[in-house]
Amino acid sequence: MEQLQRKKLLIVDDSAFMRKLITDFFNDSKLIEVVGIARNGKDAIQKIKSLQPDVVTMDVEMPVMNGIEALKEIMAETPVAVVMLSSTTQKGTESTLLAMEYGAVDFVAKPSGTISLDLHKIKKELVEKVENAANVSIIKMKRPQLETKKTTIFSADLKNMKPVIPLNTKPRSWNKQNKKMVLIGTSTGGPRALQEVITKLPKDMQAPVLIVQHMPAGFTKSLADRLNQLSQIEVKEAENGDILRNGYAYLAPGGYHLRLNKMGNDYSIILDNVEPPRAGHRPSVDVLFEDNSRFNDFDKLAVIMTGMGSDGSSGLRKLKGNGNVVAIAESSNTCIVYGMPKAAIETNLVNEVVDLENITQAILKYLP
Template sequence: MNISQKKKLLIVDDSAFMRKLIGDFFIDNEKIEVVGIARNGRDAIEKIKLLQPNVVIMDIEMPIMNGLDALKQIMKETPVAVVMLSSMTKKSSESTLLAMEYGAVDFIAKPSGAISLDLHKIKSELVEKVENAATIKISMMERPVVESLTNFVGSVVINSKTETVTRVMPKVASWNKFKKKMILIGTSTGGPRALQEVITKLPKDIKAPILIVQHMPAGFTKSLAQRLDQLSEISVKEAETGDILRDGQAYIAPGGYHMRLTKTGSIYSILLDDVEPPRAGHRPAVDVLFEDNSQYNDFDKIVVIMTGMGSDGAIGLHKLKAKGNVVAIAESAKTCIVYGMPKAAVETNLVNNIVDVDQIGKMIIQYLP
């Protein structure tokens, strides 16, 4: 790739060592060119105006102005795709989730604190996330409101333009609203914001347990669960082995563990698994949740696949549909930060509804008593 075609990266960190180490990761990169560095949030705001980067990688904890305060100002004045760097601490994990709400595209967890001498351990993940963030249109962070494409064939008005929808989505056969239900949700990049959009719209008396896989490292899923629990009518917790499934309770798979079920008599409970290797780099993986769940048919399942890179969930969706009564909902390309996982699900031709993220909660409720 010609250097003029490369996406421009600004590196923001108060540590000269970290700036140098991250910059070295991109020396021979064919997609990304490092165009500058900044030492704190205030410096970053000025450098973004001057250099107009396509993507910024920014530390959260910095002097003068921290990354969180800088992000709020950046997204207000000069919106750009931002990937946050976070330490593996409770305070940093909470700040990271706030950064996702404020508009950050993604985050990287430093393996060993503010100055991680072993940052090379996550080099491939860091480079991949920066490359992907550089391709995201910043307008996607604004969550445009458009018409939903639900079991529809024909013309639809989208942003004042008429477009033809040619995909025929399968109808839901023999759906009994009064049979026991379970909700399964899978998401990745952009997922914390999408989950907040969906989970906060579910009523406290919802007649189903909710199992969630969000691609996140250990330490961050607990903060995500606590944040959603504070904002929602339903209860949300980080899943633990032995948790009994209850209606109106959401369980988020902890980072580093696949989430499975076990059945004793008529009681279902959660079993966490750190033995099976990651699937396509992910543990927890959506496919593992779906595949494991396919063996239990006491529940009809409502499956939701939202924004994220890759195709996690598509294989598991095949198994769920083959073995039980399942309705599948995918987030539309119009509101996805990354239209990867939902796209892969839609391409299976097993998705029943494609809707914008702000309509997913309402769609779930339509399938419940």
């Protein structure tokens, strides 16, 4: 049988030690071949032109030209799939989110700073994300950036929505006046997808929003703050005891599953770092959905967007088994990675498959 041609990887880092470690990670890979190294962003731009790699690992903090500046130029001139390596400092997390906006496919957090002697701890994660990024459509990564501000007035133009793909019958009974809750799960490509959806929600929306985005601790706080700056609704990293309010979005912190506790007519948030990660994820979309399946005094909108793996599909089965639930999945047309939405659709429980730019409208048409 003909051997599969390996994808070409360029490693960009100002540390010779880090370049050697990352190179060694791929020595036995049947899918990835390291074709070169670069010492800074300027060097990377030249190497990309000459080596034409399929995927690049890019350090954020480098001399001469840092990873963010290099990424902007690369995506403008010679677009290629980029996986960022970032520190977990506040500056590092903010830079990583900028990188996601500028077109990076994904990122990996270094376990202990710029020079991580224990980088082997994230070897499996880095290899998996590089292998995945090597197959991503670069056209999808070049989507225009949003300029939405809190002062912007958004009106859902439902009449002009592109048609969705109906996969299932409508829920047993859907009364727009019933209490509603929106549950969103996403992973690879999620920060940009969330920016597209959350920034279009009107501040007077009649439902709270619970979000699980696969991210390590520290990064979720920066993401919530970033979304809050751009959105009309209030976006915050969820905290223990938060009372759910309409027009608020609560992002599960990295390292914690997001659960609910009913108190009279109110619901409060419980953050759980006791239950182990589910399929490697904490927070987990499955846990969010399963926990919500315990409550059926409100109707639920479950939205699954771009991401690797199948997180959310198991929880969707439980969610659909209790109460009124409309499930919306992002279409393959716009997904950076068509893993989680595909797995959800394969349950035959998804009601609508929608391009990313129309997901907000799809949500709003079910709300009061």
